[in-house]
Amino acid sequence: MLLRVYALILVRKLNTMSLTSSTIGRKVAMALSGLFLVVFLTQHFTINFISVFSENTFNEISHFMGNNPLVQFILQPILIFGVIFHFIMGFVLEIQNRKSRVVQYNMYKGSANASWVSRNMIWSGAVVLSFLGLHFYDFWFPEMNYKYVEILPLDPNRYYEEMTHKFHDYLRVILYVISFGFLALHLFHGFASSFQSVGVNNKYSENIKKFAIAFSVVIPLGFIFIALFHHINSL
Amino acid sequence: MNLTLKVWRQANAEAKGRMETYPIADVSPDMSFLEMMDVLNEQLMGQGIDPIAFDHDCREGICGMCSMFINGEAHGPDRLVTTCQLHMRKFNDGDTITIEPFRAKAFPVIKDLTVDRSSFDRVQQAGGFVSVNTSGNTQDANSIPIDKHDADKAFDAAACIGCGACVATCKNASAMLFVSAKVSQYALLPQGKVEATDRVMNMVKQMDEEGFGNCTNTGACEVECPKGISLENIARMNREYLYASLKG
Numbered sequence: 498m499l500l501r502v503y504a505l506i507l508v509r510k511l512n513t514m515s516l517t518s519s520t521i522g523r524k525v526a527m528a529l530s531g532l533f534l535v536v537f538l539t540q541h542f543t544i545n546f547i548s549v550f551s552e553n554t555f556n557e558i559s560h561f562m563g564n565n566p567l568v569q570f571i572l573q574p575i576l577i578f579g580v581i582f583h584f585i586m587g588f589v590l591e592i593q594n595r596k597s598r599v600v601q602y603n604m605y606k607g608s609a610n611a612s613w614v615s616r617n618m619i620w621s622g623a624v625v626l627s628f629l630g631l632h633f634y635d636f637w638f639p640e641m642n643y644k645y646v647e648i649l650p651l652d653p654n655r656y657y658e659e660m661t662h663k664f665h666d667y668l669r670v671i672l673y674v675i676s677f678g679f680l681a682l683h684l685f686h687g688f689a690s691s692f693q694s695v696g697v698n699n700k701y702s703e704n705i706k707k708f709a710i711a712f713s714v715v716i717p718l719g720f721i722f723i724a725l726f727h728h729i730n731s732l
Numbered sequence: 733m734n735l736t737l738k739v740w741r742q743a744n745a746e747a748k749g750r751m752e753t754y755p756i757a758d759v760s761p762d763m764s765f766l767e768m769m770d771v772l773n774e775q776l777m778g779q780g781i782d783p784i785a786f787d788h789d790c791r792e793g794i795c796g797m798c799s800m801f802i803n804g805e806a807h808g809p810d811r812l813v814t815t816c817q818l819h820m821r822k823f824n825d826g827d828t829i830t831i832e833p834f835r836a837k838a839f840p841v842i843k844d845l846t847v848d849r850s851s852f853d854r855v856q857q858a859g860g861f862v863s864v865n866t867s868g869n870t871q872d873a874n875s876i877p878i879d880k881h882d883a884d885k886a887f888d889a890a891a892c893i894g895c896g897a898c899v900a901t902c903k904n905a906s907a908m909l910f911v912s913a914k915v916s917q918y919a920l921l922p923q924g925k926v927e928a929t930d931r932v933m934n935m936v937k938q939m940d941e942e943g944f945g946n947c948t949n950t951g952a953c954e955v956e957c958p959k960g961i962s963l964e965n966i967a968r969m970n971r972e973y974l975y976a977s978l979k980g
């Protein structure tokens with residue numbers, strides 16, 4: 498059944514109307530964009546982690562990612578679209594959900610039947626979003642400025658320097674640590690939840706959930722480790 | 733037991749409601765919650781106060797009529813029970829109990845604790861049935877072999893009594909557990925598969941039109957459902973819906 502569903506997605510053009518207008522369609526879109534971001538996060542983590550071992554390899558990969566036309570002009574726009582789509586859809590759903598209960602309860606015991614993380618995805622998401630603002634300010638805008646505005650000469654060895662320089666500032670490191678804490682919370686619920694949203698709930702779900710939870714803890718901790726590593730190194 | 737009850741009072745759908753406080757004495761721990769409400773109403777009538785309107789019918793956990801949001805939870809603190817199956821022994825002497833109607837845009841208050849759940853009926857009417865030809869040549873259901881596993885799952889889904897606790901509990905007032913139980917109950921059986929595509933499309937469309945919220949997989953519905961309807965059904969509905977909308 499599930500295989501047939503995804504085979505159909507591949508062969509037919511996506512019915513964009515029902516995918517963005519019905520509750521289930523939106524939910525699936527939310528989950529697919531979330532899963533896409535998880536894949537991106539894994540890739541981003543791998544590259545960052547290399548900086549811990551080898552300055553040269555990190556520079557090489559960064560240079561490749563920053564100058565390969567496929568990455569720059571195809572994958573990067575898809576990623577930016579994915580992020581924007583994900584958080585806008587998140588806000589749209591949040592507004593729709595708030596409208597579904599006009600009069601609030603005087604007493605509502607949310608913790609009796611659902612986890613804190615699952616009830617506060619919009620807040621963990623909002624923290625991650627503001628982190629993305631900082632992150633763009635730190636790396637993406639300077640990068641774009643360097644390459645496309647001032648059109649400075651190519652320098653394949655500048656990336657490691659630039660990055661470690663940023664992590665010298667302890668305030669920035671603290672903000673990174675807090676943000677990745679919230680990303681962990683976001684993924685703690687979101688990653689496993691996205692499988693349920695796209696209709697996967699079967700005998701593998703227990704293991705998927707274990708994997709998703711391990712991922713949501715290990716990857717953000719890894720990012721935190723990298724930030725601390727470069728900070729301590731720069732002292 | 734002596735208790736303090738804080739109850740939502742609202743004269744009619746248009747009136748502005750508010751919480752009222754009523755003390756009640758000598759409540760037996762063996763009473764059901766609804767019996768306690770009956771005693772309270774007798775007491776109120778004795779004082780010339782309008783009795784509290786609340787829904788109930790079977791009083792044995794099968795009709796789904798009794799609603800009430802008790803101390804912040806649908807059907808109160810107990811699990812796998814309706815309000816009529818909730819006993820006063822779950823509370824302690826001296827407790828203050830907050831009693832509110834089920835709240836959702838799609839469940840407007842009629843009076844006090846009674847809400848209009850006809851939105852569920854309209855979702856059901858949109859596709860929660862099998863149109864069989866009963867002209868005399870219908871195949872005997874018992875002659876159609878059905879996988880035991882599927883039959884069990886369909887039966888579990890069919891246990892939904894349409895009480896609305898899932899909606900009342902959900903932070904998004906989403907009706908997905910209810911609708912998915914109704915979709916699954918048919919989707920798993922050969923008789924229901926014939927109309928599966930239209931059913932899921934129409935029921936979800938009606939669900940959205942009624943103004944229920946969107947599922948965010950918090951799982952609160954599954955915990956509060958008196959019939960233990962599983963989230964597995966929501967995943968099944970999502971699959972069915974995806975398949976149906978792509979098939980067009």
Ligand code: HEM
Nearest residue numbers: 528531534535584587618622623626687688690691694948
């Ligand atoms: C790297 C960044 C991010 C990743 C990897 C990510 C991942 C995910 C995943 C996997 C889901 C689960 C979808 C589902 O349950 O079906 C999700 C849900 C959600 N995300 Fe994100 N997300 C990210 C950033 C954001 C941002 C910036 C926001 C902005 C507010 C946000 C808001 C939400 C909301 C509101 C939900 C829905 C909650 C729910 O359905 O339970 N996310 N995210």
Ligand code: SF4
Nearest residue numbers: 892893895896898957
């Ligand atoms: S799914 Fe459970 S809580 Fe929801 S209406 Fe059916 S029986 Fe009630």
Ligand code: FES
Nearest residue numbers: 789791796798816
């Ligand atoms: S009165 Fe019928 S289920 Fe409670």
